[in-house]
Amino acid sequence: MHSLFIFVSISLTVFSVYFLVREGDDPYQVEFTPTPTTLLSSQGYLNPGxxxxxxxxxxxxxxGTDQRRTEFNDxxxxxxxxxxxxxLLPEWKGSKAKWRERFWGFGVKNFPLNGRVWMPQGDGTxxxxxxxxxxxxxxDYSDAGYEYIGKHLASRGVIVVSVDENFINGTWSGDFRGREMPxxxxxxxxxxxxWKAWTDDSSHELYKKADLNNIILAGHSRGGEAAPIAARFNKLAFFPDDANEKFNFNFGIKGxxxxxxTDKRYERRIKLENINYMSLQGSYDSDEASFFGYRQFQRVTYTDSSYYLKAGVYIHGANHGQFNTSWGKYDGGPPGKWLxxxxxxxxxEEQQQIAKVYIGAFVESVFNQKDYSALFTNAQAGADWLPKAVVLNTFSDSRTSDLITFEEDIDLTTGTxxxxxxxxxxxxxxxxxxLKFRDDDTQANNxxxxxxxxxxxxxxxxxKIDFTSGIEIDSTHSxxxxxxxxxxxxxxxDDKDKSKEGHSTDDLNFEIHITDSLGGKAIFELNDIKKxxxxxQVQFVKLKGLNNENFGNTWEPTxxxxxxxxxxxxxxxxxxxEFVFNKSERGVLILDNIGLRKIQ
Structure with a gap:
């Protein structure tokens, strides 16, 4: 009996260790062959990655006084x-603040301006x-984890600064629960x-190095929400939560x-005008488990005559941490990481290559007016630049006028x-x-x-959508x-359909018919253009039951x-x-915006 007990105990221990150290499995493998399209490289475009x-x-x-890191000390x-x-951060108080101050050697009244810089050599701005x-x-300092982006963009003629804000991050005693977002x-x-002070100072080594009329702000996780907040604060005269804090920025933030x-850590929903925007998201992000950047995407609008774009990039199989090299493979620490x-x-390497391609293309579009819109609408235009992964793209720009958005009323028979x-x-x-995300939180999008x-x-x-008065278009539109x-x-x-239930891998196909007032017609088969x-579907944790309990549905509308x-x-x-469903015998389509785009 004693031997049996020992055997069972050892077996359970071995099984537990095996379960915790194994990577898991993929219960929802995707069999998908995208529609090929014209490669940008065949048109003379260089790989932005x-x-x-x-x-x-x-x-x-x-x-120069950091007591934890030599790079910010001597x-x-x-x-x-x-x-x-x-x-801006009145929540810095009490015992939590005192412990932070003991760790860092400073408090809320003397936050440092620490940055890592990758800068192109040579003359020029x-x-x-x-x-x-x-x-x-x-x-676990985070700012060094974007070296791959810093080196990449600096080699392409851009000054890159990775900003240190580790001192307002969470610790064993908790975090500021989003109140630090401003x-x-x-x-x-x-x-x-x-940087403005340096670039304006004729005696400084960085005199006229930075072009402050061409700035992009980027952020990851809460930093990805902080960047739009900064862009909005850039145009304000006062801190909206306390007018005693005056602002005087007005820098040339272009993207x-x-x-x-994140999107809801700050209580205010940030709306942006006349700026370029891009958000990247991974499907296997167990930290921010939905594409919250798409909510901000929808809150970017255009009112002037300049050109702007907005793009969403959803990468199946990408996680949260691998966008930052030091965060890596696990979206959390032990013991949760073992699950x-x-x-x-x-x-x-694959995730960061995709990031470099899209960030590089965005930078070229914003700073150098290179037209990478084909890549922003269809990853297959850069298939020879990207690793094999399913990448979904959403796109709009200031040359696009909305025809249908489903935001105007609750009448199914009227359009925008x-x-x-x-x-x-x-x-x-x-x-x-x-539409809702996997946890039933709103996508703020009809x-x-x-x-x-x-x-x-x-x-x-x-x-069928009928524009009763007709809309003027020509061959320069899409x-x-x-x-x-x-x-x-x-x-x-019915009984015949039972065998088809489950996770469908069949391609969904139909036709789109477009007619004009004179009776002319153009017919597009969806899968000839883009499947x-x-x-x-995803399973974030090894135990399926825990996945449903902690994350909600296995899929969400993307x-x-x-x-x-x-x-x-x-x-x-x-x-x-007119959408004519004459190809696939059955299907469900989620239809969102339809826009008329003027091609340059």
């Missing part, structure tokens, strides 16, 4: 003043790119202010990049454009609703849910249609944009757009 030709100088700047190349952030980390154990954004602006961002299912993830009428035939499912299944009399289902596959299991099933990705070129359509006055 390749390093450039500039040699690089690396240095740090900061207080290792600094330039010393910087400290800042009083007490009005270079655009400025600042990136800031998010919330992570403050003792401070995160404000610190970015104070770093730019310091924002939010990497796996994470990392087997389905792409590698760090004045006078537009919606009608349907033979649909099994038709409604408009606010869409139409359209479902069909061929019936016994073989009627073809249609969803249609941007943002949509996603829905849950086909929600359709009513829609299957629903991307939109992607399809661009239909009208250059060969001979449509002169757009009258109708």
């Amino acid at each position: 390749d390093d450039g030709t500039h040699d690089i100088t690396y240095f740090t700047y900061g207080s 290792g600094v190349r330039f010393k910087t003043p400290t800042l009083d952030a007490s009005r 270079f655009p400025l790119f600042l990136i800031v980390h998010g919330n992570h154990g403050m003792e 401070t995160r954004g404000w610190l970015l602006l104070k770093h730019i202010e310091q 924002i990049i939010s990497i796996a961002p 994470l299912n990392t087997a389905p993830m792409i590698t760090l 454009k004045n006078g537009s009428i919606i009608s349907t035939t033979a649909l099994q499912k038709w409604r408009e609703e606010t 869409a139409a849910i359209i479902g069909w299944k061929k019936d016994s009399i073989e009627r073809t289902a249609h969803y 249609l941007l249609i943002t949509m996603a596959r829905g849950d086909e299991n929600s359709l009513k099933s 829609l990705s299957p629903r991307l 939109l992607e944009t399809v661009e239909l070129p009208l250059r060969h359509s001979y449509i002169s006055k757009l009258k109708t757009i």
Whole structure:
């Protein structure tokens, strides 16, 4: 009996250790072959993920008194003043503040301006790119983890600063529960202010080095929310939470990049105007488990005549931490990390290569007016630049006018454009609703849910939008249609359908018919242009039950944009757009914005 007990105990121990150390498995493998498209490289475009030709100088700047890190102590190349952030972060108080002050050697009235810099060598003035980390154990310093971005962009002629905000991150005693978000954004602006002082000082080594009319702010996690906050604060005269703190920034911030961002840590929903925006998100991000950057994407609008773009990049298999080399494979520390299912993830090298390609393309678009819109609408345009991964793209720009958004009312039969009428035939499912993330949090975005299944009399289902007065278009226009596959299991099933239930891997296909007022017609078959990705299901932890309990559904609506070129359509006055569901016998389509884009 004693021997049996020992055997069972050893077996349980071995099994437990094996379970904890194994990576897990991929219960939702994706079999998907995207529609090929014209490669940008075949049109003479250079890979924005390749390093450039500039040699690089690396240095740090900061207080020069950091008691934890040599690089911000006697290792600094330039010393910087400290800042009083007490009005922005009144929550810095009590025993938690005292412990932080013992650890760091400073408090809220003397925050440092510490930064790591990768700068192109040689004469000239270079655009400025600042990136800031998010919330992570403050003792495990995060700012060095973006070296791969710093080196990459500096070699391409951009000054990159990785900003140190570790001192307002969480620790064993907790964090500020998002109340520090304004401070995160404000610190970015104070770093730019310091660069302005240097670039304006004729006696300084950095005189005229930074082009303060060409700035991009980037952030990861809470930093991805801090960057839009900074962009909004940049235009304000006062801190909105305390007018005793005056602002006077007005820097030339041209773009924002939010990497796996939070969105609701700051109580204010930031709306941005006339700025370029991009957000990247991984499907296997168990820290920020939904594409919260898409909410900010929707809160970017354009009111002037300049060109701007906004892009969303959703990377299946990417996680939260691998965007920062020092955070890495696990989106959390022990013991929780041992439960994470990392087997389905792409590698760090693959994830960072995708980031470099898209960040490089965004930088080229914003700073050098290079047109990488084909990459922002369809990853297959850069298939020879990217590792093999399923990448979904959403895109719009200031040359796009909305025809349909589903945001205007609750009438299913009316569209956004004045006078537009919606009608349907033979649909099994038709409604408009606010999309939700996997945990039932709102995406703050309305869409139409359209479902069909061929019936016994073989009627073809249609969803038709009629612009009664017509819309002037020509061969320089395209249609941007943002949509996603829905849950086909929600359709009513008969006995013949039972075998088809579950996770469908079949391609969803249909036609889109466009007519003009004179009777002209153009017909597009979806899969000839761009196949829609299957629903991307994930299991964040090794135990399926824990996944559902902690994260919610295995999938969430993840939109992607399809661009239909009208250059060969001979449509002169757009009258109708009709979705004709004559290819796939059954399906559910989530239809979001339809826009008319003027191609340059």
